[in-house]
Amino acid sequence: MKVIVDQNRCVASGQCVLSAPEVFDQREEDGIVVLLAETPSEHLADAVRQAVALCPAQAIWLEEQGDEQ
Structure with a gap:
């Protein structure tokens, strides 16, 4: 699994960080x-999929x- 983020679309809701803090963080500013x-490792796959589903943007x-990992 490869995770891709588009920072230009992000609305800073933080749902990804709550779902998978090992994979996502937020800029402080x-x-x-x-x-x-x-x-991410396979044991994080469900959390990452949840983050994708919860992202409002x-x-x-x-x-x-x-x-292939």
């Missing part, structure tokens, strides 16, 4: 998403890569 792990998406 404006709250915009910061990607900490582009290819649809600024996060995934590329599923099967077993």
